[in-house]
Every structure is written in structure tokens, then in C-alpha cells.
Amino acid sequence: MMVLDAARSVAERHLAEALPRRWNHVQGVATRAEVIGPHLDGGPVLVAACWLHDVGYAPGLGTTRFHPLDGARVLREWGADNLMCGLVAFHSAAAHEADVLGLLDELRAFDDPQGLVRDLLWYLDMTTSPDGERVSFDDRMAEVRERYPADHYVSRALEGSMADRRGAVDRARAWLSSVGLGGQV
Template sequence: MGLEKWAEEVARERLASTLPRRWTHVEQVAAKAGRFAIELGEDGELLHAAAWLHDIGYAPELALTSFHPLDGARHLQELGAPARLVDLVAHHSASVAEAAVLGLDEELRPYADEQTLARDLLWLSDMTTGPAGQSMTFAERMAELRERYPADHYVVRALDAGMLLRHQAVDRAQGWIDRVGVLAQV
């Protein structure tokens, strides 16, 4: 079985029945990343697999720290997933900022935050897909998060702390999308 199919099955098993709204979000992130993966080349399979697995740490039985990137990465390590896949899940969507806000930065440190196009496309795919799977612009998604949580909530504090990283990743990914001509502007 290929990495992408394995990732889809693992994510489905953990999220589809217990967190159906989260599962819809994951399906749409994976659909978007899958379109990018076709054009990406060597890292396309990795990108698509990471998109399927990026939110696996939300599964109730895996939520040990309540920081889903870390919980997901640890579970994937236990399953023997490739290190780059584990790292992409651990660091998706500027999780380093959230880890710092939660005091979990030391726990996240062993995972590499690769500075690659695959990483940027994963972040863009996640940060332009709403909680119910709806397509959104980056600005709309950031506004949606701010509306959903009180201003003093750790999610909003982490959003502020990691906004520059998010903008940079989305800009790099969008630049590639524009050059390659894959998918309309997101």
C-alpha cells in the first residue's frame, strides 16, 4: 500500500466517526493538497500524506497533551511513519508558535521544521480550508479563527505569535501556484 492510501486510512480510522466535522476539514485539505501534489513531483506523495494526517492528533484517544500537532506526530512515530511525514505533521501551520504559548516548545523541538515547498503547500492547504471543509482565503480563515475564540484564548495568542510565519509560507506557496498554474488563487 502506498503512503498516501495508508495515510488516508489511518486518518479515516481515527477521525471519521469520532470527529466528523474535523474529518470533513481533513478531506478537503487533502483534496487541495492532492491537486498540488500532482505538480509537485518528488515530494507530492509526502505532501498528500501529510494533508491526510495533519489533524490526527485531535482524535480523542491520541490527545495526550491536547496539542494536536505533537500528539499526532507522536502517534505517527509509534506507527513507524517516515520521519519527514512525522515532522510535517508536528510543525504544520506554524505550530511552533502555539507550542511556545502552551509551554510545549521543548517537546516540539526534536521534530524538524523543514523549510520546503511541501511544508508551505501543506500550511496553505490547511489555512485556506475552514473547519467544516469550506474553501476560504487565508485572510478569511484567520478572521474565522479570531471570531471563534476569545481574544485572550491561547489559539488567538498563538495566531498572533505565528502570523509572520504563516504569511511567509502562504506567500511562497501562492507564488509557486501562480508560476505552475495549478488551481486558482487560494
């Protein structure tokens, strides 16, 4: 699939120059995914999703400025399959944010693909800092709380999304331990 093979260069083209800090984050997430990939059925899908998960932030892509939805829509236009679009649409508790924004019906044009690849994407995103460094989940959530003002949709959705976020992180960590990658990725 075009988007899967070209995920890194697509993301680089849209983010590296326009949003360098976001690009640093994406590189951190995807580099960690590349360590996990060989251990996982669906490893290439995870790696591609990690490269593409924030492409919706790119200026000029999409119309809602809600990056999971804009990203999923543009990926669909580019020919990505339902799984890739769904992974991007729902990554890291995006449904909770869409609900706050009144965009949940639009997001539900895609399917939230339950399972390990989705949990690992959420885990990697939520344990990689804005600069691309590996951080703890709690530190990342504290950083998000600090970065966004209280009335921002990210802040308004955060507490209600915490159980979903923790669930994904716990399942991802348990699997990583089961394949000998606990504490390494």
C-alpha cells in the same frame, strides 16, 4: 511506507466518526492536495501529510491534547519517517502555539522541514474552512479569531505567528502560479 499509503484510511478511522467536522476539514485539505500532487516532487508526501495533519485531535491519541505534538508522536509510533512527523508537528505555525503552551522543547524532538511541501501544507490548511470549503487566508484567520476565546492558546499565539503564516502562504501561492495552478487550488 505504511503510513503514507494508508494515510487516508488512518485519518478516516480516527476522525470521521469521532470528529465529523474536523474530518470534513481534513477531506477538503487533502482533496486539494491531490490536485497539486502530480505537479510536485514529493506530491505523495504532501497528500499524506494533508490527510494526517490533524490526526492528533482524535480522542484517545496522545497525551498533551496539543494536536500537532500528539499527532507527530503517534505517527512516529506508527512508523512514519522524520519528514512526515515534522510536517505534522510544525504545521500551520504550531511552534508559536507550542511556545505559548510551554511545549516547544517537546515539539523540537521533531524537525521543522523547511521547503515547498511544508509551505503547501500550511497554505492548504490555512485556506480550507472547518467544513472543508476553500476560503481566503484572511477569512480563515478571521474565523479562527472568532472561534477561539481570547485566552485560548490559539488566540494568544495568533498575532505573533502571522508573519510566518503569511510567508508560507505567499511562497505556496507563488509556486502554484509558477506551475499554472494559481487561483485554481
